Amino acid sequence: MGHSSAVWDCKAAIEKTKDLNGVGQVVLRNPQGASAQVSLHGGQVTSWRNEHGEELLFTSSKAIFKPPKAMRGGIPICFPQFGNCGSLELHGFARNKLWAIDDNPPVLRPNDSQGKSFVDLLLKPSEEDLKFWPHSFEFRLRVSLAMNGDLTLISRVRNVNGKMFSFSFAYHTYFLVSDISEVRIEGLETCDYLDNLCHRERFTEQGDALTFESEVDRLYLSSRKVIAVLDHEKKQTYVIRKEGLPDVVVWNPWEKKSKSMVDFGDEEYKQMLCVDAAAIEKPxxxxxxxxxxxxxxxxxxxSSFCSENLDLEKGGF
Structure with missing residues (x-):
């Protein structure tokens, strides 16, 4: 506290530690007291806290933190597929692999590093990966925490192969909410969506906001660049801005599905909502x-600021 942005040392705001299983993790901090924690297992953001130290991402109390399982919560990275098809594991292998800290990161836009504490991670395929998905790639991920507490994830996938390949992708973000029945999503109105609870049948969103009273598992197509998740009880709004990610997955398992998941508490569906920026329909x-x-x-x-002043049409970074 008390640091001005001019003298804030971003390098000092980055701490490299290990979790209980000895897996490397990086903690980012800003001078106001916000923080983000990134595990090298999966390149997964496991915590994002505001300046008051309040957690903003949901993690299940039954989450399994041990590799090779992906942890239930935070922001797992789904690559090179979302869902379950072919010989690859559910949501692809990136979230189950050990990433390296990237010592030679690419030059990004100036504002992608200015005044931010950030870490660059790198994933390349192992010999084992190439057996199941025979494509050489370099996946670079930058996770940054801004002075105002914003969390930004930038993924860059490069084809270093001799042939063309396709993939789908999602930031599978678990938001922590006060009560799912008090939450609504704005910015998806009039979008077409595929409903996974109805054999992926296509519908058009009719309401001016999406609210929750039962299980939801939908893929919204060609959505706007800005989506808002309003939590009435907390009087706060998560604002999601995305680029290069036309689709949005909305998921809450509700009561019945929750009881069938070993790494998820029976009642925890009330405190979480997944809203994923994704590229799925068109790989x-x-x-x-x-x-x-x-x-x-x-x-x-x-929330008062959001509903009055947030322009859901514009977006961008």
Missing amino acids: ITLKPGEEWTGRLQLSVVP
């Missing part, structure tokens, strides 16, 4: 040497 295709970038920026604002 991303990269020719040799091509690179794709997908950006996610998460902010928290008072």
